[in-house]
Amino acid sequence: MRTLYPAVLLAPISTRDEEAECCALQVRDEQIDFIASNAESLEEAAECPWCEPLAVRAVHSGEMVGFLMHALDPDDNGRWLYRLMIDRHHQGLGYGRAALRVLVAYLRDLSGGPDITLGVAPENIGARNLYASEGFLETGEVLDGELVMRLRT
Template identity: 70%
Template sequence: MLEGPSRPRGESNMPISNPRVLLVPLATPEEQAHCRSLRVQDDQLDFVATNAESLQEAAESPWCQPLAIRAADSGEMVGFLMHALDPDENSRWIYRLMIDQQYQGRGYGRAALRATVALLRDLPGGPGVALGVVPENTGARQLYAAEGFVETGEIIGRELVMRLSPA
């Protein structure tokens, strides 16, 4: 389990700008079902695969690791991510990163991204971290750029590849 930034206790109805998150394996069928129920906003549906599709991909691909993103203070599942070691290029990829629509805009995405990068840098494999982003997903592109990811000019499928240089 890996933690990200925190927020003061007792402020559950206030916007969260610096939450702590835990990255936790989806250990039970109930957790996987809960993960499948998470949704992005309607205008984001074209930007990310569904969690059901991602969990199916993970079941078929031993190099994919699905994880729940949980709020550290409440334990509530606020999102989903999946990372993988690309066996061809020996580098780590963030395949999926989504925050449920009711938790967006509170800092969980940034906290999850930072926690994921920290996790991946500690794993064996290539030193770099990469991800793909749909070009029209300007919010995600801005977040990734603000966290040090750089667009490489590569396109895989319909996604721009962004890479974070080794620390």
């Protein structure tokens, strides 16, 4: 039997209302230490021209259910997934997996190296399992206390 995941759309965050909607999204209390806040991520994106923050929207309702940010690292010409978060009210419904799949497809069409790299907190077992199930492999590297995982596209 094939598992179906909700359809998601990745959309630019281009208005103050969308920024406020994004900043209102929250992870579960036990996940707070695993990821920077969306407000911090939007500030980082405003300062780094190579970062692209995107809203994760449910296609059926248009509701913002999560946030992600990727970047083309100018140092190594590699694609990085800097953030992926799904609001606590929408976790466990497949939105994270769906967003990751849409992002990987999107990044394949952009310039940059053939890999997608990310860092994940070692204690964030749920995220590590999600990334591994989508083909990301732990490289053995640790960057700023995070395990580095890479997907060959």
